[in-house]
Amino acid sequence: MTSFITAVTVTTTWYLLLAAMLFAIGVVGVMVRRNPLILFMCIELMLNAVNLTFVALARRLGDIGGQSTVFFVMVVAAAEVVVGLGIIVAILRRKPGATTDDLAELKG
Secondary structure, X not given: OOOOOOOOOOOHHHHHHHHXXXXXXXXXXXXXXXXXXXXXXXXXXXXXXXXXXXXXXXHHHOOOHHHHHHHHHHHHHHHHHHHHHHXXXXXXXXXXXXXXXXXXXXXX
């Protein structure tokens, strides 16, 4: 008995739909959750969804501009993660049950 595998061609539309779903999950997470660490992860998820969109469109258009933009966005995001995660972890160590409303105390 032989099995036939149907080949599915993954087009740019698939990548754009995946990016839209990832972005929607991130938006729902930002709107629903109150934990600063979860909020931070949802924002990073949205940023990566936009990066996926840039790469998919750059590949479709045959332009390197989208991919180079993603490179710089990832560099800035890495620096943001280091600083932001450090601040959030320091706050959560000091006050374990902190929410985003408690973080409003940081305004100067």
